[in-house]
Amino acid sequence: MRKVAIIGVGMTEFGEHWDKSFRDLTAEAGVRAMEDANLAGTKIDALYGGTMAAGRLIGQEHITALIADHMGLNPIPATRVEAACASGGVALRQGYMAVASGIHDIVVVGGAEKMTDVPVNDAAAALGGAGDQEWELFLGATFPALYALMARRHMVEYGTTEEQMAAVAVKNHLNASMNKYAHFQSKVSIETVMKSKVVSDPLKLFDCSPISDGAAAVILAPLEMARQFTDTPVEILASAQASDTLALSSRKSLTELRATKVAARKAFEQAKLAPADIDACEVHDCFTIAEIMAVEDIGFFPKGAGGKATAEGETAIGAKIPINTSGGLKGCGHPVGATGVKQAVEIAWQLRGEAENGRQVKGAEIGMTHNVGGSGATCVIHVMKRAD
Amino acid sequence: MDGGGMWIAGYGAYVPRFRIAAEEITKIWGEEASRIKEGLGIAEKSVPDIDEDSATIAVEAARNAMYHAGLKDPTEIGAIFFGSESPPYAVKPAASIVAEAIQATPALTAADLEFACKAGTAGIQCVMGMCASGMIRYGMAIGSDTSQGRPGDALEYSAGAGGAAFILGGEKADAVADIKHTCSYTTDTPDFWRRPGADFPSHGGRFTGEPAYFKHVISASQMLMKETGVKAEDLDYAVFHQPNGKFPVQAAKMLGIEKGKIMPGLITPLIGNTYSAASMLGLAATLDVAKPGQRIMATSFGSGAGSDSFLIEVLDGIDAKRGRARAVKSFVDDKEYVDYGTYAKYRRKLKSL
Amino acid sequence: MTTGTGLALTWRKIPERYNLMGSKCDNCGESFFPSRKICPNCRRRGRIRKEKFSGKGKIYSYTLVASPPSGFELEAPYPMVIVQLDEGARVTAQLVDTAYENVKIGAPVQVVFRKIQEEGKEGLIHYGFKFKMTPGK
Known part of the structure; x- marks a missing residue:
């Protein structure tokens, strides 16, 4: 296996892009990544694209061939990857494996979702497809409801409070306010979160990530070739993925994501690192409770201590383990298929020391991305290191 | 039978x-x-x-x-x-x-x-x-x-x-009970109806009373009593269709049945008229309290119009269930x-x- | 946008939706809902058979859905629960006939038969299981 590096990254602003189509967004992110890598399109050998629900959101399947076409990359192979909200992260892993195996040298990995071309309820129904359609969504559950059922157990088993969940939103909005690409540019208070409308008790509107449009892209190359393109390659030390049941009711525990625990354990083994070695981590905070569970399941905090740690500021920039410096899904936005790739973009910026506006983690050398599909049926984790 | x-x-x-x-x-x-x-x-x-x-x-x-x-x-x-x-x-x-x-x-x-x-x-x-x-x-x-x-x-x-x-x-x-006899009384009496596609029924107001409800309920009940030889005083309980709380009381009076005998099955005052279920729920409520050997007359009424009357004798098996x-x-x-x-x-x- | 409402799909699901027909592996003893073809514990050594659940259980987790999906607008807000069935399997369902403030983890519940979704005024009506708190407990 060859070592793999990220040689270029780019993304669109996340938010409501009323004036841009799926094609526009992917082209914009792709061009920014190629410019960042100082790379001609003719050098690219393959494209992997992560998108969750293009079929339901824009009525377009066969989406990666379309992207390759609009980026002027034909006739390279273009492969779509779908793993619900983990589509982007799993696409990155597919690209990583293609380069590591030696099948391809230069690979572009894109993630995108165009969510605002349909009414909000249709977007929510499309997202619902990440859960068990027949035995959760059909029966009246929503995606927030599934995470609310997990939150309730977490509150009962570990004493996690709604205020602690609100602290996740407050921190991520603060980080997002320092990220010009973020969907939300404003800070919020605990009180604002606590007083927001209940979506699915105990989760309120500000506990939920928004419906966003956006795209992100990274360019991968073998590490030994990376310096031809960039002075700041970021090496991918580990890529791990795990699966769990779609239906929450089929799981032994609702207070952890088994797929996260398994993927994290494998990733740390591959990277020969421990949680304490991570300088910045982007976790999948589709709901505030998801971040609390993630920081526990990855191993940054003991099980049950994630809420308290967050409320006490231990996950802020400059603290014990900065979580979601981009603003996370909550603050930066969540164009579903783009999220996993955006996480890699943010960590690359952190490791290159290029994160702007005061959100740079000083001296960050090792970073991690944690991307979850649905209510936890897929988890994909990448560990990255500044290649000195 | x-x-x-x-x-x-x-x-x-x-x-x-x-x-x-x-x-x-x-x-x-x-x-x-x-x-x-x-x-x-x-x-x-x-x-x-x-x-x-x-x-x-x-x-x-x-x-x-x-x-x-x-x-x-x-x-x-x-x-x-x-x-x-x-x-x-x-x-x-x-x-x-x-x-x-x-x-x-x-x-x-x-x-x-x-x-x-x-x-x-x-x-x-x-x-x-x-x-x-x-x-x-x-x-x-x-x-x-x-x-x-x-x-x-x-x-x-x-x-x-x-x-x-x-x-x-x-x-x-x-x-739990034996159905000793049943008979029916049916005529074409348009006291209440609903056409296909209509959200709500139409009815004949006071016409639903005497020529519809009472004529059919009383006739069917009298037919049952005549055919079985059972008299009002032989009955322990009676149940009538109950479109409201008043009609069944009036029907019992017309048949010479004491008001107390219809009370266990008179539930419309508290849950309204449950239509097809009304006389059956009344019978069920009566059976809930009846003892083996007791006799119940149950007479339904359906607009349009007809009544089915039943003579029921409670059996020993009721206690076990x-x-x-x-x-x-x-x-x-x-x-x-x-x-x-x-x-x-x-x-x-x-x-x- | 209703899902899970295809004609043949609905028909196929009737035993599960009406009667909580799940499955059980006689090799490891674990019960499953929805039913499975392969026991995830024993895989090919598993001996899967149908099992009808009693419909009695306890609330394992709960929420109140205030922002409903399409097709559930008239019912909102409504509680959704995960029920731990007496036989061991868990199932996600709506809870009816219960004020939300009375919903508690561990409270005994029993299955009821209700409408799940209706396809407008002319389409199919989908029936199935929901749960209610067991009276007097």
């Missing part, structure tokens, strides 16, 4: 939890609550939840009847008749939904019956005949309705929701009041719903 299996193996009831009080409705229409309550003899009526219809109510009643009868193998049920004037589909039986939900499929016959408020008792007669002929070993007859009253109409104070299911057949030694399923009273007592707005939403009276 001869023939086997014409006895009740078990019965089950179901009444939705929600109630709307007469005062809550009079508030909307500027009526005097005391006048309505006195005039109709109805203080409050049951309201089905937004996700309940005559099929879900029938399934709940049928499942309770299965518990009560203690029937281990539901495929022994050879016939299911679903009587309703508010079926969920105009075309597609609800009887088959019930059959599937109690796992009685596939070797059985099933059909939906319609005869305004007496479709359920017509089903009992169908099952009696099939049991007596040996066509089936067990059969189930259900009366279930979620009837609508036009906003502001007198029916709005009375049209309730509920269901009752009776299982007939099996061994007489296990039965008491308490297996929820008694009618527990449904009547378990309630939560809703306001008119909630009621209008649940009953989809708002035009956009």
